Amino acid sequence: MMVLYSGTTCPFSHRCRFVLFEKGMDFEIRDVDLYNKQEDINLMNPYGQVPILVERDLILYESNIINEYIDERFPHPQLMPGDPVDRARVRLFLLNFEKELFAPVTVLESRENKGDTQALDKARAHIRDRLVQLAPVFIKNKFMLGDNFSMLDVAIAPLLWRLDFYGIELSKNAAPLLKYAERIFSRPAYIEALTPSEKVMRR
Numbered sequence: 001m002m003v004l005y006s007g008t009t010c011p012f013s014h015r016c017r018f019v020l021f022e023k024g025m026d027f028e029i030r031d032v033d034l035y036n037k038q039e040d041i042n043l044m045n046p047y048g049q050v051p052i053l054v055e056r057d058l059i060l061y062e063s064n065i066i067n068e069y070i071d072e073r074f075p076h077p078q079l080m081p082g083d084p085v086d087r088a089r090v091r092l093f094l095l096n097f098e099k100e101l102f103a104p105v106t107v108l109e110s111r112e113n114k115g116d117t118q119a120l121d122k123a124r125a126h127i128r129d130r131l132v133q134l135a136p137v138f139i140k141n142k143f144m145l146g147d148n149f150s151m152l153d154v155a156i157a158p159l160l161w162r163l164d165f166y167g168i169e170l171s172k173n174a175a176p177l178l179k180y181a182e183r184i185f186s187r188p189a190y191i192e193a194l195t196p197s198e199k200v201m202r203r
Contacts, residue, residue, distance in 0.1 A: 003054045012051055015064075016066050022079070022187075031195075037050075044061070045061040053066045097156060135174045163202075
């Protein structure tokens, strides 16, 4: 059985929990205290971070790598495109999300930045601007890739859920994006994947 070491408030762990519930498979989630991690976390991941997926002798870390592995092991429902060209494009989008959206998320999540108002405001503004730029996609599209729910939707969902928590307010121009977010949040797997700590992050 797969075991996912997961932070109860970690947006990257949230992605992996979401995929596991989408697949409807048997797995175990082990909650990790992000500020008092057990020693075996550092043994399994040299960067000392969660999520970590363990299956027999295999140990994986980094949420996008974990999720691609799960998608290939359990291909239904398929979350990565079957076509190699489309799959490569999705990977580029995922990389873009990490650099443009989740690098600033890491700033907001870091304890070391709690008192640095300038750094926090800069991160919020960067995320806000990028999301507003993305919003027009959802005037026509139900999901990132059109009508099909995919790994791109999984990747961005934890950020959209945490907008209130991070203090990010979007303008009216982002209305299509917020409607898109509600479509994701209404998925049964998404609701199941939320921890009690995550449920209270959103008003």
